[in-house]
Amino acid sequence: MSEFGERFQSADWKSEKHVPVIDAPEEVKAGEIFDVRITLGKEVAHPNETAHHIRWVDVHFHPDGTKFPIQVARAEFAAHGAAPDGPDSSGVYAHHEAVVQMKAEQSGTLLAASYCNIHGLWENTKKITVNK
Numbered sequence: 001m002s003e004f005g006e007r008f009q010s011a012d013w014k015s016e017k018h019v020p021v022i023d024a025p026e027e028v029k030a031g032e033i034f035d036v037r038i039t040l041g042k043e044v045a046h047p048n049e050t051a052h053h054i055r056w057v058d059v060h061f062h063p064d065g066t067k068f069p070i071q072v073a074r075a076e077f078a079a080h081g082a083a084p085d086g087p088d089s090s091g092v093y094a095h096h097e098a099v100v101q102m103k104a105e106q107s108g109t110l111l112a113a114s115y116c117n118i119h120g121l122w123e124n125t126k127k128i129t130v131n132k
């Protein structure tokens with residue numbers, strides 16, 4: 001294993017709590033803003049504690065026929081219960097879910113990535129058809 005991309009893990013989100021689930025319309029109108037919701041642990045909850053949590057999710061869109069994906073947004077989850085009294089003492093936790101709004105002029109593929117501080121990098125994709 002030598003490439004960065006090979007270190008991304010993927011699986012069926014229904015049984016694997018680390019996979020970023022992409023909720024977005026199958027079809028949108030060109031230039032019209034739509035929601036992309038990224039969730040983790042939709043069926044099997046992922047822990048959210050100081051020692052084990054999701055740090056971020058990343059959303060890219062790769063328009064068909066173009067060379068590279070374009071980063072749309074990134075959500076960083078900064079609070080994981082830590083405070084001066086120690087791990088899991090603050091009671092404050094960022095929940096690992098993000099809603100991003102975007103638009104596009106041509107069809108393409110949404111790419112979502114997530115990072116767990118214990119279990120590494122995970123990915124998922126979803127095809128979006130853009131109607132002119």
Ligand SMILES: [Fe+2]
Nearest residue numbers: 052116118119
């Ligand atoms: Fe994990």
